[in-house]
Amino acid sequence: MRIGELAAASGHPTRTIRFYETRGLLPEPTRSTNGYRVYTDADSHRLEFIRNAQAAGLTLTEIASVIHLRDDGTPPCSHVNELLDAKLADVQQRLDQLTELRSELQELVRRGRTLDPEDCTTNDICHILRPPSRD
């Protein structure tokens, strides 16, 4: 299978496939006599795995660490569990931050509806934006 076919089969652009190779996510493929990359179904599986892992919010670096364990003969499950735990904590923290930001924004939007632009002075730049209220 050449890179174009793998691209069509996996839905990843050829550029991305080469990029993954440089990042250690795909092994260096064998080459045909003319230097073209030659792929197998294993590469197709890898690309699918990478997509699943990305959907779980893992970065390419983290995915590479999982793949490298597997390539070293170690089942990466416990490492994957750690990554997922950490990622979940991370997502929860971002959720908390975003929730707080949403409250802040809602307050500012309310504020913007009540204030009169006539009262907005030069020195303020705009009187709607104020320091965040810490509740």
Place this chain on the structure above:
Amino acid sequence: MRIGELAAASGHPTRTIRFYETRGLLPEPTRSTNGYRVYTDADSHRLEFIRNAQAAGLTLTEIASVIHLRDDGTPPCSHVNELLDAKLADVQQRLDQLTELRSELQELVRRGRTLDPEDCTTNDICHILRPPSRD
């Protein structure tokens, strides 16, 4: 007021102040005879405004657009309201996405606790990670 004093007064590093100037967030200051930047209280107010706007999640580019309106003599309030509305919608969308990602991660973490690493085969890379379940 020189840049170091403005930095101390505002809490922004001098580098950041110069950076803001290049981004059009601060006007080009007057210069003393030796070429040093000379600032006034208005610049101090601007930096405070910028901090407030950043706390509301506005990007520097968006903040610049507000400041430029003000500099053109237009009260930027309605523009600020639009920005806040858009930002709120944006935050809400990210919240939704993150909430979905959290569910997905929770499911994967559960899955990881039930699966046996012994059953994790090479072809899968790791059998914990699967396509997202679309509920």
Place this chain on the structure above:
DNA sequence: GTAAACCTTCCATCACAGGAGAAGGTCAAG
């Protein structure tokens, strides 16, 4: 008179996941 603390400009770098374009080699069909 010298050292510390300032100031100036310009250029490079970080994470993140690729995208864009150049310049050229290869292969099948018409």
Place this chain on the structure above:
DNA sequence: CTTGACCTTCTCCTGTGATGGAAGGTTTAC
């Protein structure tokens, strides 16, 4: 024999908000 679809490597660019360093000029304190 040429056109078009592939393929190769190379280097730079994107957005975000700064931050770091180099190389040099100035001012203040002692």
